[in-house]
Amino acid sequence: MTPACSWAIEDLGAIEDQMQDEPVTVRRRDLLSLIGTMAGSAAMYHAMTALGFASDSRYEGPIRLEGDPRGASVLILGAGLAGMTAALELRKAGYKVQVLEFNARPGGRNWTLRGGDTFVELGGAKQTCGFEDGLYLNPGPWRIPYHHRALLDYCKRLGVALEPFIQLNHNAYLHASRAFGGAPQRIRAVKADFQGQISELLAKVANQGKLDEAVSKEDKEILLLALQSWGALDRDFRYSANLIAAEYRGYAKPPGGGLSAMPLPSEPLALSDILRSRLWRYLQNFATYNFQTTMFQPVGGMDMIGKAFARKVGDLIRYNAKVTEIWQNDRGVTVTYVDPANPGQPQKAVADWCLCTIPLSILSQLPVNVGAAMKAAIDAVPYAGSVKVGLQFRRRFWEEDDAIYGGISYTDLPIRQIAYPNTGFNKSGRGILLGAYLFEGANSFEFTAMPPDERVARAVEFGSEIHPQYKAEFENGIAVAWHRVPFTLGCSGEWSEAARKQHYRNLCEIDGRIVLAGEHASALPAWQEGAILSSLDAIGRLHERVIKT
Amino acid sequence: MMWRATSAVRQAAVVALAALPLQLIWPALGADDAPPVKSRTFSSGYRFVEMSGEELYVNVCRGCHMVDAMGASGAGNYPSLVANRNLEASGYAIDLVLNGRRAMPPFGEMMSDDQIAAVVNYLRTHFGNSYSDAVTAKDVRAARK
Numbered sequence: 001m002t003p004a005c006s007w008a009i010e011d012l013g014a015i016e017d018q019m020q021d022e023p024v025t026v027r028r029r030d031l032l033s034l035i036g037t038m039a040g041s042a043a044m045y046h047a048m049t050a051l052g053f054a055s056d057s058r059y060e061g062p063i064r065l066e067g068d069p070r071g072a073s074v075l076i077l078g079a080g081l082a083g084m085t086a087a088l089e090l091r092k093a094g095y096k097v098q099v100l101e102f103n104a105r106p107g108g109r110n111w112t113l114r115g116g117d118t119f120v121e122l123g124g125a126k127q128t129c130g131f132e133d134g135l136y137l138n139p140g141p142w143r144i145p146y147h148h149r150a151l152l153d154y155c156k157r158l159g160v161a162l163e164p165f166i167q168l169n170h171n172a173y174l175h176a177s178r179a180f181g182g183a184p185q186r187i188r189a190v191k192a193d194f195q196g197q198i199s200e201l202l203a204k205v206a207n208q209g210k211l212d213e214a215v216s217k218e219d220k221e222i223l224l225l226a227l228q229s230w231g232a233l234d235r236d237f238r239y240s241a242n243l244i245a246a247e248y249r250g251y252a253k254p255p256g257g258g259l260s261a262m263p264l265p266s267e268p269l270a271l272s273d274i275l276r277s278r279l280w281r282y283l284q285n286f287a288t289y290n291f292q293t294t295m296f297q298p299v300g301g302m303d304m305i306g307k308a309f310a311r312k313v314g315d316l317i318r319y320n321a322k323v324t325e326i327w328q329n330d331r332g333v334t335v336t337y338v339d340p341a342n343p344g345q346p347q348k349a350v351a352d353w354c355l356c357t358i359p360l361s362i363l364s365q366l367p368v369n370v371g372a373a374m375k376a377a378i379d380a381v382p383y384a385g386s387v388k389v390g391l392q393f394r395r396r397f398w399e400e401d402d403a404i405y406g407g408i409s410y411t412d413l414p415i416r417q418i419a420y421p422n423t424g425f426n427k428s429g430r431g432i433l434l435g436a437y438l439f440e441g442a443n444s445f446e447f448t449a450m451p452p453d454e455r456v457a458r459a460v461e462f463g464s465e466i467h468p469q470y471k472a473e474f475e476n477g478i479a480v481a482w483h484r485v486p487f488t489l490g491c492s493g494e495w496s497e498a499a500r501k502q503h504y505r506n507l508c509e510i511d512g513r514i515v516l517a518g519e520h521a522s523a524l525p526a527w528q529e530g531a532i533l534s535s536l537d538a539i540g541r542l543h544e545r546v547i548k549t
Numbered sequence: 550m551m552w553r554a555t556s557a558v559r560q561a562a563v564v565a566l567a568a569l570p571l572q573l574i575w576p577a578l579g580a581d582d583a584p585p586v587k588s589r590t591f592s593s594g595y596r597f598v599e600m601s602g603e604e605l606y607v608n609v610c611r612g613c614h615m616v617d618a619m620g621a622s623g624a625g626n627y628p629s630l631v632a633n634r635n636l637e638a639s640g641y642a643i644d645l646v647l648n649g650r651r652a653m654p655p656f657g658e659m660m661s662d663d664q665i666a667a668v669v670n671y672l673r674t675h676f677g678n679s680y681s682d683a684v685t686a687k688d689v690r691a692a693r694k
Contacts, residue, residue, distance in 0.1 A: 486623025
């Protein structure tokens with residue numbers, strides 16, 4: 001996975017599951033086809049569900065914490081999605097719940113910046129968002145895959161309205177600064193030309209008999225038909241500047257009406273130029289599991305989710321509470337915290353159990369008397385660098401001039417991406433672009449190291465190479481570098497293979513009276529779904545222990 | 550097993566990026582812009598292209614340790630590097646940059662031996678630190694596990 005392609009670029013979980021399930025899948029498939037043959041499709045569907053096939057999520061519906069906790073209390077550290085999920089479910093199950101939160105607002109990384117909001121980053125730089133009313137930037141998570149069923153279920157239960165998030169817009173750009181004279185190329189054209197010329201190559205070797213060992217004669221005939229259909233090849237299996245290819249890559253002159261109606265084909269990009277430009281790298285951003293359509297975003301900003309949770313559990317949350325120590329014995333947990341406005345007066349909260357969602361970048365620095373195994377796990381996970389820059393423009397030139405309605409352009413410039421708003425389409429007036437989105441890699445550190453106003457200025461400078469309208473239309477911007485965010489000190493847990501193998505289980509096991517949750521305690525790092533699934537898993541195990549003791 | 554597969558994917562991506570030409574230096578902003586550094590180096594791939602200790606500090610370390618190396622404090626802390634006695638043991642500094650520790654990310658895969666030596670030497674001779682025993686790329690190579 002290339003750095004800088006998403007908030008959560010690596011769907012470690014999905015890849016892992018595929019790897020892990022491979023041999024099992026084959027056996028189950030054999031069994032299923034037998035059931036299908038013998039008993040028909042309804043029976044097969046039933047069997048598929050029972051064998052875990054039809055479902056593509058770990059989420060099994062609202063958690064049921066059955067049995068009486070007999071007044072047990074749980075102290076939750078952090079009012080992000082993991083913490084508030086636990087607060088909501090544990091209170092419902094009969095626990096006494098209290099939540100401590102560092103910020104003065106709920107949500108954690110579920111966060112939206114709007115006009116008038118201020119943000120003071122580590123180091124003291126203060127930004128005031130100058131966006132027009134109704135416009136916003138999601139500095140953290142910004143999209144929800146359709147298979148993140150737990151998050152979607154909470155959105156439904158909490159009344160959070162969703163709208164489509166457009167991951168693939170064929171009319172957005174792929175851009176290589178030193179290819180094609182620096183001119184951005186439409187995704188549609190790159191995709192069609194790459195696919196078409198690969199198809200042409202494959203058809204050629206097939207017709208030369210070079211695939212005869214790999215493909216039967218009958219299959220070869222079908223393969224050629226498929227390549228023609230998939231690759232927009234002509235009757236001679238060639239991909240060229242004709243109306244067949246134009247229907248895929250776009251026209252020099254599209255079909256019209258009346259006397260000037262007849263379309264003209266466009267000229268494909270040469271395969272060699274596409275290969276050398278490396279624009280093909282970006283096509284995976286539309287192919288992998290976590291980025292396949294349909295994706296969603298909450299109407300009005302990602303923080304609609306955090307706010308909806310807080311309407312249910314806000315009365316349990318103590319804000320402005322900076323945790324300074326977590327201490328447990330065999331009877332319970334005592335957490336010391338301070339209000340940053342009054343640091344001289346530490347306060348204590350006590351409970352029978354503690355669910356801690358504090359990011360490991362912070363938790364690793366606190367005195368916490370957990371066992372050596374969990375402590376080593378807490379210390380083992382660095383946090384990814386990530387930067388987002390939101391830019392306000394006088395007009396939606398990307399729609400008016402370039403016909404780009406939502407979606408994302410990818411570039412090899414240090415800004416890596418430009419994302420277009422997926423709402424308010426075709427309106428006149430101002431709009432916000434995500435003018436830079438860096439995740440991991442050298443550029444995310446380089447942008448973090450700049451003062452915020454320079455991040456904005458550089459985003460405008462680089463972005464104008466793709467959209468020259470930037471210079472005339474830019475009004476103001478705001479930049480969030482996650483290593484400078486006081487409540488996380490980084491974007492998300494960046495597990496190495498070795499650390500995952502050595503420490504992951506130890507991080508997730510209950511240690512005495514303390515259990516951890518959050519995206520860092522999931523196989524979906526940096527995704528909100530990971531935070532919620534981790535929380536549900538943790539409270540399920542905690543509840544079992546409470547009921548049994 | 551399961552994570553090795555994932556890492557292979559990541560390594561493939563890193564190799565693909567490393568194949569791109571490095572040392573891209575982007576045009577500087579106009580003189581009326583007021584960032585502390587008028588021209589700035591940007592890396593083109595996963596690894597840093599900055600070579601001098603000062604440029605590595607300004608473009609990388611400063612993100613957390615700040616312009617004056619005083620660090621910062623929020624829900625957790627970034628330590629001050631000013632007159633920092635932990636820097637006396639050069640091996641400790643090399644190990645931290647290479648492998649990271651807690652909130653400090655590892656840079657072993659993003660910087661060469663020369664780059665890590667350069668930034669460690671820069672830190673140990675600036676910000677109120679004056680340790681004269683410079684480290685070498687060889688020291689860094691020996692410290693890589």
